[in-house]
Amino acid sequence: MDARGLLKEHITKLASLTPAxxxxxxxxxKPLSFKKGQVIIREGDKVDNEYFVVSGCLxxxxxxxxxxxxxLQFAMPTWWASDYNALYTQTKATVNLDCITDVELLSLSNVDREKLCREIHQVExxxxxxxxxxxxxxxKRLLSFMNNDAKTRYEELMKLYPLLYNLVPKHLIAAYLGVSRETLSRLYNSHKNVM
Amino acid sequence: MDARGLLKEHITKLASLTPAxxxxxxxxxKPLSFKKGQVIIREGDKVDNEYFVVSGCLxxxxxxxxxxxxxLQFAMPTWWASDYNALYTQTKATVNLDCITDVELLSLSNVDREKLCREIHQVExxxxxxxxxxxxxxxKRLLSFMNNDAKTRYEELMKLYPLLYNLVPKHLIAAYLGVSRETLSRLYNSHKNVM
Structure with a gap:
């Protein structure tokens, strides 16, 4: 599906917009392409845009x-990514956003999002x-961190992104869960056995 | 200030509503009063309302x-509280909400919030x-948990709720930060010394 079709399908799940x-x-x-490893937002940057993922993983x-x-987060197709703290409060970025694979994105500026929200009630x-x-x-993620429960974090991650385990290097999944590579393997094997 | 005035001042910070x-x-x-220790939401409950705090602490x-x-959260005057996971996804409560002090609240149902959002664009x-x-x-809280940084969590809490240290029993503040009472005392003393 092309970028336009993907965004349309995504919006239509929640809101009703006329074709016009x-x-x-x-x-x-604005359509954008980045190569694997490219940095989109760097700590300290001014952040003016958020990104809808068309293909690839951030x-x-x-x-x-x-x-x-x-x-903090992976972003797969139909997910949105930015440093929302920086974007919403107009402060400098405190996190980084980069590309795990080659990616295609649709970029929307803060200014345009607010304009569209004012103009079209369904967009708001x-x-x-x-x-x-x-x-x-x-x-939910905070609760599982407070409870220090890596198993729940792993299961929530697999529910959110079922394809992730094969797409993303294992050290990145471990860094998301806050566990070692060894713990990740153990969680993966015990999860497989109950599926 | 009465409940109506407090809610009006709170809304006006973000949105413009006509007096009508x-x-x-x-x-x-709907105005509600609860006594210290009363439970408003219990794990497993169906959740239909969210609460604007007029006085007291939850x-x-x-x-x-x-x-x-x-x-997970304290709620002081002008804050909102509920089990938002349960409220938004219409599932059973996974957390509890109770009263640290006597409280006065304004209750708004899920159904009425959605109706008001449809009817008045500024409410949305x-x-x-x-x-x-x-x-x-x-x-922000997730980042400080991931980084296992109790000092940052303490400083963020004091910024969010400057009056909390004198209002809330110390064991509850320690339970929010995920630290022992002894660590909390140390953080409090080192924070005081740099103020």
Whole structure:
């Protein structure tokens, strides 16, 4: 499916736009391509855009003082990615966004999102429910971190991104879960056995 | 300030409602009072409402298999509280909500929120930006949990709720931060010394 078709299908799951409204909405998105390893947002950057993933896989991450990488989020096709803290509060980026594979994206600016939300009520409805979903997902992840439960984190990750285990290098999955490579293998094998 | 005035001031920070729109909006809220220790949402409940805090302090929490309490959130005046996972996805509650002090609340049902969002575009705008704020706060907290950085979690908590240290029993603050009482005292003393 092309970028336009994918975005249309994605929006239609939540909101009802007329064909003319969708055309207008889509005209504010800018198609972008990046190569594996390219950096889209770097800590300290000004952040003006968010990205709808058309193909490929991204990660948002930060490196702590001990030079350990923590992965906040993966982004697969039909997911959105940015440093939302920086984007929403107009502060400098505190995380990085880069490409695990070659990717195609649709970029939407903060300014255009707000304009579209003002102009088309259903667009505002769409973005409200998109964020509601993200809020709930962030709280679920927080609960499993508070409970220090790597098994639940692993199972939630596989539910969110069933194809991830074969697509993404294992050290990145371990960095998302906050566990060692050895623990990841153990979780993978015990998960397989109950499937 | 009375409940109506507090809600009006809170909404006005983000959205512009006419006096007639605000009256209509406010007519969907139901005032409620609870005593210290009363439970508002219990794990396993169906959740139909969210709550705007007028006075007092609430906590959302869960107890893990080791009977250890984890606090997901405090809610002070002008904050909103519910089990948003259960409320938004119409599933059973996975956390509890109870009263740290006597509280006064304004209750809004899921059904009425959606109706108001459809009827008044500025109400949809308000709730979108309220959730955007919650999403960013949840991700910040997640980052500090991933980084296992109790000092940052403490400083973020004090920034969010400057009055909390004197209002809330110390063992609850420790349960929010995921640290012992002794670590909390150390963080409090080192924080005081740099103020």
């Amino acid at each position: 409204e969708f055309d207008y909405f889509f005209s504010h998105f 990660k948002t991450f930060f490196i702590n003082d001990d030079v350990k990488m923590h992965i 409805y769409f973005f409200r429910w998109r964020t509601n979903g993200g809020y709930v997902a962030a709280h | 729109e605000f009256d209509y909006f406010f007519s969907h809220f 906590k959302t929490f869960f107890i893990n298999d080791d009977v250890k309490m984890h606090i 705008y308000f709730f979108r930006w309220r959730t955007n704020g919650g999403y960013v706060a949840a991700h």
